[in-house]
Amino acid sequence: MHSRFAAVLLLLGIVDIAQAIEWRVDASHSSLDFEFTYEGEAFPGTFSQFAPKIAFDPATATGQFDVSIDLGSSSTDDSEWDSYLHGSNFFAVKNAPIARYRAERFETTAEGYVAHGELSLRGKTQPVDLRFIWAGDPSESVLEGEASLQRLDFDVGGGEWADDETVGATVIVRTRLLLMAQ
Amino acid sequence: MSLKNTTQNWGSVARLLHWSTAVLIIATAIIGLTMEDIDVPTVYKLHKSLGLTVLLLVAARLIWRLLDRRPAYPSGMPKLQQWISSSAHGFLYVSMIAMPMSGWIMNSAGKRPLPLEWFGLFPVPAISGPNPDLRHLAHEVHEIGFYIAAALLAVHVLAALKHHFVDRDHTLSGMTPGVQPLPPKE
Numbered sequence: 001m002h003s004r005f006a007a008v009l010l011l012l013g014i015v016d017i018a019q020a021i022e023w024r025v026d027a028s029h030s031s032l033d034f035e036f037t038y039e040g041e042a043f044p045g046t047f048s049q050f051a052p053k054i055a056f057d058p059a060t061a062t063g064q065f066d067v068s069i070d071l072g073s074s075s076t077d078d079s080e081w082d083s084y085l086h087g088s089n090f091f092a093v094k095n096a097p098i099a100r101y102r103a104e105r106f107e108t109t110a111e112g113y114v115a116h117g118e119l120s121l122r123g124k125t126q127p128v129d130l131r132f133i134w135a136g137d138p139s140e141s142v143l144e145g146e147a148s149l150q151r152l153d154f155d156v157g158g159g160e161w162a163d164d165e166t167v168g169a170t171v172i173v174r175t176r177l178l179l180m181a182q
Numbered sequence: 183m184s185l186k187n188t189t190q191n192w193g194s195v196a197r198l199l200h201w202s203t204a205v206l207i208i209a210t211a212i213i214g215l216t217m218e219d220i221d222v223p224t225v226y227k228l229h230k231s232l233g234l235t236v237l238l239l240v241a242a243r244l245i246w247r248l249l250d251r252r253p254a255y256p257s258g259m260p261k262l263q264q265w266i267s268s269s270a271h272g273f274l275y276v277s278m279i280a281m282p283m284s285g286w287i288m289n290s291a292g293k294r295p296l297p298l299e300w301f302g303l304f305p306v307p308a309i310s311g312p313n314p315d316l317r318h319l320a321h322e323v324h325e326i327g328f329y330i331a332a333a334l335l336a337v338h339v340l341a342a343l344k345h346h347f348v349d350r351d352h353t354l355s356g357m358t359p360g361v362q363p364l365p366p367k368e
Binding site: 038039043078081082083084086089 | 217218220221222223225226292293294296297
């Protein structure tokens with residue numbers, strides 16, 4: 001009931017989203033990883049540069065996520081593969097260096113929460129759900145989340161990679177954020 | 183200049199093979215040193231295509247070496263120096279084979295091999311299945327081998343210049359078009 005009440009207040013503009021608890025992210029203890037598949041086997045990588053703006057109240061499941069991701073900071077353990085990731089067929093970093101994930105709609109689930117957000121990547125914007133758990137106290141919390149997305153929805157991996165035989169179509173994105181109350 | 187070598191000078195086939203490998207090796211090395219910073223797949227592809235071409239040319243050079251005579255060492259060159267020179271050239275050949283071969287193995291033995299093509303014209307097969315230990319070894323050989331090869335190349339160039347400017351013999355001029363031996367010193 002709480003969340004529905006909060007949602008009504010939000011709709012009415014009575015509660016400003018910015019008033020949801022704002023959190024400062026401890027970047028050195030936070031991570032944003034991705035995992036795609038190469039011939040069916042996990043191929044992990046990470047974004048070393050990303051800037052999450054997180055406002056969230058776990059009690060009411062309200063808030064706002066706005067995460068900017070520096071695509072050029074994506075890396076695997078292979079510099080040549082990284083050149084492909086940054087290159088025109090995958091992230092096309094030169095054209096659009098930043099991906100952005102924004103969510104304002106949240107739901108509580110049996111396991112935790114889900115953010116119904118949108119990811120803008122390579123000039124395409126698509127709905128992406130981020131399932132996450134939230135643990136901690138009002139001063140320090142940890143968000144651990146996972147999203148599953150279809151790379152071809154964003155034209156990531158075109159050209160010789162468009163076929164999902166070698167590089168799978170589904171990409172898992174995982175994040176862990178250490179958050180301090182502001 | 184004849185196609186084949188004479189007792190004094192290198193023929194045009196040997197010169198063409200020598201200088202084309204020289205240019206390709208330097209280009210391959212410069213690209214290899216910078217491609218991680220340039221961060222563009224095409225640059226890696228170019229490095230590989232050039233390296234495979236070097237391997238082909240070295241095979242041609244070895245065959246030509248078997249078929250053609252070699253010019254004599256300059257008269258009066260001490261036996262020990264001749265032996266050092268032959269050994270250095272042997273090591274140059276070893277590195278000209280080891281560098282592209284280790285690169286080819288790196289490309290083949292990787293966990294997630296990227297397609298290998300010769301200048302985008304035709305596919306080049308993998309020479310090994312995925313094998314992390316082999317890839318690691320090939321990577322070490324490629325990296326350490328680069329420094330050894332670069333040192334050998336420096337010695338090779340310095341020795342040629344020493345023969346030309348100090349000994350004033352036909353070593354450099356015999357391989358380099360348009361260069362005449364310097365007149366003997368007073």
